[in-house]
Amino acid sequence: xxxxxxxxxxxxxxxxxxxxxxxxxxxxxxxxxxxxxxxxxxxxxxxxxxxxxxxxxxxxxxxxxxxxxxxxxxxxxxxxxxxxxxxxxxxxxxxxxxxxxxxxxxxxxxxxxxxxxxxxxxxxxxxxxxxxxxxxxxxxxxxxxxxxxxxxxxxxxxxxxxxxxxxxxxxxxxxxxxxxxxxxxxxxxxxx
Numbered sequence: 001x002x003x004x005x006x007x008x009x010x011x012x013x014x015x016x017x018x019x020x021x022x023x024x025x026x027x028x029x030x031x032x033x034x035x036x037x038x039x040x041x042x043x044x045x046x047x048x049x050x051x052x053x054x055x056x057x058x059x060x061x062x063x064x065x066x067x068x069x070x071x072x073x074x075x076x077x078x079x080x081x082x083x084x085x086x087x088x089x090x091x092x093x094x095x096x097x098x099x100x101x102x103x104x105x106x107x108x109x110x111x112x113x114x115x116x117x118x119x120x121x122x123x124x125x126x127x128x129x130x131x132x133x134x135x136x137x138x139x140x141x142x143x144x145x146x147x148x149x150x151x152x153x154x155x156x157x158x159x160x161x162x163x164x165x166x167x168x169x170x171x172x173x174x175x176x177x178x179x180x181x182x183x184x185x186x187x188x189x190x191x192x
Contacts, residue, residue, distance in 0.1 A: 002107045005110075005127075006105050009102065013098060019138050019141070023142050024091075024145070026145060027043070027145055031145070031149075032084050042079065043141060043144055044087050046144075048079070048090065049076040049137070050134065050137050051091060051094035052075075053130075053133065054095065054098050055071070055097050057116065058097045061101035061114060062101075062104055062105075062109060102127075142155055
């Protein structure tokens with residue numbers, strides 16, 4: 001069960017990362033710094049926050065508190081990234097840290113307690129906490145992206161295409177592969 005949980009978790013994280021990646025591909029440099037108003041965060045600021053959170057939570061995941069002393073959370077909300085390239089680099093840095101940490105989880109340490117702000121979590125609790133946090137912010141990223149892209153390519157079922165999608169899905173007369181298997185297959189196919 002532990003191995004399956006971590007593998008499925010990895011796929012979900014890859015899925016959310018791909019939503020961000022596919023949004024960023026549709027945007028130009030200035031879109032990363034646009035905000036609808038002074039109270040809102042730009043994509044760059046959201047990326048800064050996500051990367052800061054990821055680096056803090058996942059560095060030494062099994063041996064140190066997830067809220068690192070060196071993290072400056074408040075600074076994450078003050079724009080310091082200045083280019084699209086810098087934003088994408090910071091985005092990748094955070095995700096790389098996360099995936100490396102997931103590689104360190106095994107059946108032998110799966111029941112270990114990890115800490116976030118001195119509060120104990122099972123590994124499952126800590127991972128689920130981060131999935132929901134990242135999904136929330138990736139939703140913000142895709143929402144901003146849709147507003148800014150010149151010609152938005154849907155990240156899921158395009159508006160007005162639900163009936164067509166469902167008819168195609170159900171017309172096969174059999175159940176489809178498990179989500180994680182299907183996602184990985186589609187991801188592999190898209191890179192060929």
